Amino acid sequence: MDFVIQRFHPLIRPGFHLGAARSKHAVHSQQSRLDSACVMHCLLMVLQIAGLIDDPSTIATRRRRLEAILWRKTAEVFLNGMTFGELAAFVAELDCGLSTRLLERGAHREAVAFVESELAKKRLVICSWREVGTLHNHAVLAIGAAGIGCNQRFKPGAFLLLDPAEGPPTAMGTCNAQLDYARWETGERRRYARYTTACETLSVVLNGAISIGFRKPRKALK
Template sequence: MPALSQKLHPALYPGARLMLDHTRRPVFSQQGDWDAGSALHCAAMALSMLGRLSDPVDVRGYASGPVAHFWDRAWPHYLHGLTPSELAAFVWELGCDVQPVQAEGTAHELAHFCSGEQAAGGPVIVWIVNCRTDERHAALVVGIEERNAIPKALLLLDPAGAEPVLTACNARLEFGEPHASYVTASGSVQVAVYGAVSIRPQETSATGAGCA
């Protein structure tokens, strides 16, 4: 029988709520119905997984420090959203001692990219395109599902979805031909993968260093 395994990003602690392993603070940052800030919510969660942002949930509640700096840079983009290249530039300009790396390709090529980046400790944000409506939004890769060591699905935190309860993800990106499937509690839709951005920790950065 083919072996099926799921590999969760090591910065995460699954339980009744999904937490950051090093602080046991909630990691899920939920997107509102009016905004187009899915990539920004994903960036906040990714940076918190790398120890660069202490609170990815209440980013407006800080008067100073790295979280306030993140919000000051993020809010002008909140309603119109960010493309992969724009998010990579946004993350670089934060000055958080991280290296954004943009990738393009087929869904299978991006699956291998996400698998390799997660193994190296870099959270990845992927952009999903609904094949029926052409709607695009971003989700954070928190795990990889493999069958016989071959990536078959990405486990995702979708900021537009409900907070995951007793699980580490609220969406799955399952690879197939000619389209991938985006699976949530409300159903499954055919999608394409528009691109991905990995946020790699720089080797020279101090552990827990925040954004400048």
């Protein structure tokens, strides 16, 4: 008998409000509709899950070195955004124990395979998608996968996401967006992924990703 399984990063705590083991605040940093800082919002959520910051919404008012650097970079990329290559360089500059693996640009199926592999290695993945027929890229944070459990094997077919442009993950419970890249019945990869939020469903393709790992969970500094 087949049944649906959701597997999250070990530091994610599903519940009425999606949480993290090292933070008392809900894990979600919401992006406005006017800025291009989606990559930075995703990085802030990674840092919160890693326990390196406590509440992303307070970085503008903190004096600690890490928060100050993050606030300056967010202001710098607010209108023009940043590439995953630039993000990898910035993470290295932070010197806070994070490691990155980069797929700057790739075909849809290559990007799906990269994200799937990195999630299986317990790494968080910031990935980029664009709606079919458009050129606009948007970054979201992959925190887990959903798939079919059969004969003690897990076959993933969708990514569980935190989309900074969407509201907190309450309507969908464990995430605020889901990207279905395979058909549940057959496991066949879709040509285009189905991207679902509480309000809409889109046909999208993944086109890049960067995974971020941390050696050991840290207690957030206040």
